[in-house]
Amino acid sequence: MHQIGADTTNNNPAWGTPLNPYNSKYYTGGSSGGSAYAVAAGLLPFTLGADGGGSIRIPAAFCGVYGIKPSHHRIDDTESTVTVLGPLAATMADLTASYRLLAQPNMSNPTCSLFDTSITSVEGVNRKIGYCKAWFDRADPTVFKACKDTIDYFVNKLDYELVDIEIPYLPEGQLAHAYSILSEMSTSAKLDPVPGSNFMTDYNPGEKILLAVGSQVTAYDYHLAQRMRNLLMQHLAFLFQQHPGLLIVTPTSAMAGWPIEKSGDLTHGVSDANRSIRSMEYVWLANFCGLPAISVPVGYAQPVHGNGKVPVGCMVMGEWGAEEQLLSWGFEAEKYLHDIVEGGRVRAGNWEDVFELAKVHMGSDKS
Numbered sequence: 001m002h003q004i005g006a007d008t009t010n011n012n013p014a015w016g017t018p019l020n021p022y023n024s025k026y027y028t029g030g031s032s033g034g035s036a037y038a039v040a041a042g043l044l045p046f047t048l049g050a051d052g053g054g055s056i057r058i059p060a061a062f063c064g065v066y067g068i069k070p071s072h073h074r075i076d077d078t079e080s081t082v083t084v085l086g087p088l089a090a091t092m093a094d095l096t097a098s099y100r101l102l103a104q105p106n107m108s109n110p111t112c113s114l115f116d117t118s119i120t121s122v123e124g125v126n127r128k129i130g131y132c133k134a135w136f137d138r139a140d141p142t143v144f145k146a147c148k149d150t151i152d153y154f155v156n157k158l159d160y161e162l163v164d165i166e167i168p169y170l171p172e173g174q175l176a177h178a179y180s181i182l183s184e185m186s187t188s189a190k191l192d193p194v195p196g197s198n199f200m201t202d203y204n205p206g207e208k209i210l211l212a213v214g215s216q217v218t219a220y221d222y223h224l225a226q227r228m229r230n231l232l233m234q235h236l237a238f239l240f241q242q243h244p245g246l247l248i249v250t251p252t253s254a255m256a257g258w259p260i261e262k263s264g265d266l267t268h269g270v271s272d273a274n275r276s277i278r279s280m281e282y283v284w285l286a287n288f289c290g291l292p293a294i295s296v297p298v299g300y301a302q303p304v305h306g307n308g309k310v311p312v313g314c315m316v317m318g319e320w321g322a323e324e325q326l327l328s329w330g331f332e333a334e335k336y337l338h339d340i341v342e343g344g345r346v347r348a349g350n351w352e353d354v355f356e357l358a359k360v361h362m363g364s365d366k367s
Helices: 034-038 057-062 093-101 110-114 141-156 170-191 205-215 219-243 272-279 285-288 323-339 352-367
Strands: 045-053 064-067 084-089 128-131 161-164 246-251 293-301 309-315
Touching: 034 045, 034 057, 034 084, 045 057, 045 093, 057 064, 057 219, 057 293, 057 309, 064 093, 093 323, 128 141, 141 161, 141 205, 141 219, 141 293, 141 309, 141 323, 170 205, 170 219, 219 309, 246 323, 285 309, 293 323, 309 323, 323 352
Parallel strands: 128 161, 128 246
Antiparallel strands: 045 084, 064 084, 064 293, 246 309, 293 309
16 A cells, blocks of 8 residues: 555555556556555455545546445544545445445444444435536546546436536635645654654655645644535535435546656655645545545546556545445446446456466366
8 A cells, every 4th residue: 555545646665566457657546556456456356445535446446446435434433534444346246245244333333323234225316416517627638538428328328317516615625635634644643653763764755745744734724624624514415405316426536547757756756746636636525524435437548658548437426324325326337337338348457367377276286
């Protein structure tokens, strides 16, 4: 993973950087990039990730797999106001099974009472897509087209109603989320330092920069960020009340993958705040406001480096506790990718058939 989950490339000179299984000149995305790699390369049907600012959904999008960020406290208490645990998986069936297993309540956790412990039926739920045009339009052209084509299919073929919505203070909200997560990361690092060292000793250079920035967030700035969080949550609650069953659809990331610019970045680290912010253009809102969100692959883009097309992900956010509605949407999106998108789903170039390898290994043992 990206060290302490602090960025979205998954660049990690200390422990090694997994290369994107679709194109080795691209990052897997982070911070749960190792988890996404393992699934996309065929090594595992599902893995566990953590998501404080898109760290499940960004690698899921960049590696062409499925990932869900649950409602806050739906699975576990991470002692963070923005970070939750959730699964990444090769198929929607795998994602659903792993999510439902993880979401079994821990009755010793008092927050479990916030959620119904049974699987909620989605029958009769209104089929509405919330479309914030000004926000959606900020995506790169290839990402925009893939995700807009997905929306058009859901509206024209699956009878979803398109609802134009507005979400205020998006740039300010993203900054407030950054203040919150960096401040919490820095505080956690200081509370649990490496014995006999200062709290930054063993971190990569890129993470040292982010922790230093986080340590400079004042109590006043943090307080203002939480007031922004409250405002956005109230607005989202209003949207869900006005449009029951609303699903807010955006690209997962504004860009199609993150290319590795220089080989030296893999050994020395990289820090590119502007590109990090751009990669998180859409994902931060679910973390900041506690919404569940799912990322599904919906197409592929031509690379700027290396060989192999780069996956593009589409994201859907739902009302608090609406995970089953998101999973239902994900199954429809999976069918769209397989049956409607030209070329269908593309397997990663270095995908391994572990079952075939096991058969070969067992055969060699017998001989």
